[in-house]
Amino acid sequence: xxxxxxxxxxxxxxxxxxxxxxxxxxxxxxxxxxxxxxxxxxxxxxxxxxxxxxxxxxxxxxxxxxxxxxxxxxxxxxxxxxxxxxxxxxxxxxxxxxxxxxxxxxxxxxxxxxxx
Amino acid sequence: xxxxxxxxxxxxxxxxxxxxxxxxxxxxxxxxxxxxxxxxxxxxxxxxxxxxxxxxxxxxxxxxxxxxxxxxxxxxxxxxxxxxxxxxxxxxxxxxxxxxxxxxxxxxxxxx
Numbered sequence: 001x002x003x004x005x006x007x008x009x010x011x012x013x014x015x016x017x018x019x020x021x022x023x024x025x026x027x028x029x030x031x032x033x034x035x036x037x038x039x040x041x042x043x044x045x046x047x048x049x050x051x052x053x054x055x056x057x058x059x060x061x062x063x064x065x066x067x068x069x070x071x072x073x074x075x076x077x078x079x080x081x082x083x084x085x086x087x088x089x090x091x092x093x094x095x096x097x098x099x100x101x102x103x104x105x106x107x108x109x110x111x112x113x114x115x116x
Numbered sequence: 117x118x119x120x121x122x123x124x125x126x127x128x129x130x131x132x133x134x135x136x137x138x139x140x141x142x143x144x145x146x147x148x149x150x151x152x153x154x155x156x157x158x159x160x161x162x163x164x165x166x167x168x169x170x171x172x173x174x175x176x177x178x179x180x181x182x183x184x185x186x187x188x189x190x191x192x193x194x195x196x197x198x199x200x201x202x203x204x205x206x207x208x209x210x211x212x213x214x215x216x217x218x219x220x221x222x223x224x225x226x227x228x
Contacts, residue, residue: 046218104151
């Protein structure tokens with residue numbers, strides 16, 4: 001299995017621009033998670049999906065952030081407009097359906113976002 | 117509220133020393149899962165171990181061992197005979213079904 005795939009790996013953009021981060025979960029995994037990692041705040045859960053449906057988006061910082069999962073093999077995290085404080089590493093993770101059985105999350109390599 | 121504490125922000129040891137990374141969690145749930153992840157300098161997050169709340173057996177995997185004690189709400193991680201390649205940030209995490217909470221991480225530096 002290829003694991004969780006994220007693109008791009010690095011993104012540099014200017015303040016005010018729209019940024020779209022992409023994730024392909026591991027095939028057969030029913031849960032998908034988006035995290036943000038910064039030095040100041042550590043790893044923060046932004047949103048997670050179960051069977052393509054957003055379950056908890058309480059971690060999404062503000063309306064500038066939105067996430068979608070149009071099908072089981074693809075998700076996007078969009079920031080519009082981007083701001084310098086959004087600079088961080090964004091991780092996508094996925095896991096299987098059944099809690100307690102192989103319920104660890106598998107992480108993608110991350111997207112390092114720099115907003116100038 | 118569920119919470120994971122890793123009191124050690126940074127630890128430095130010399131190669132071949134043993135080192136223990138502490139993890140303490142808070143919960144009122146009876147069913148939950150605990151994890152350790154490693155984040156090496158390259159940045160990826162690597163799963164190390166999962167433990168459920170009903171299994172207090174300690175586990176050993178090569179130079180790694182984990183000590184889970186429900187009585188003290190701790191899930192500590194020991195590296196025996198540390199190596200330079202063990203240098204990384206180690207995260208303890210907690211899954212209680214509703215959410216997945218990471219601790220702040222402990223940065224381990226193993227010096228040659």
